[in-house]
Amino acid sequence: MHDSGPMINTVSLTVERFIELAAMPAERDWLNNFASGQTRRAYHGDLADFMYYAGVSHPEQLRQVVRAHVLAWCGALLARGLAPSTIRRKLAALSSLFGA
DSSP, rough: OOOOOSSSOOOOOOHHHHHHHHHHHHHHHHHOOOOOHHHHHHHHHHHHHHHHTOOSSSSGGGGGOHHHHHHHHHHHHHHHTOOOHHHHHHHHHHHHHHHO
């Protein structure tokens, strides 16, 4: 078998597609990292829940989130009587966003 070298992608990025990708909201970009539609929907809802709780109305404000916000939200989730597995998923969603 003869190795012909690296495979070259013949499809190039058009200017229109580049502009479309550059304008994509960060949340959508982060959510596209998950193959499962169910995970994307759950994490989207988890992020919306956190943003509402923390009073974050614009994604840019997430840069101002500190550990105390997350701890307070965790306490609120416990107070709502959510299952431990649900709380872990919600925290995993937030962790994934901030780790992205």
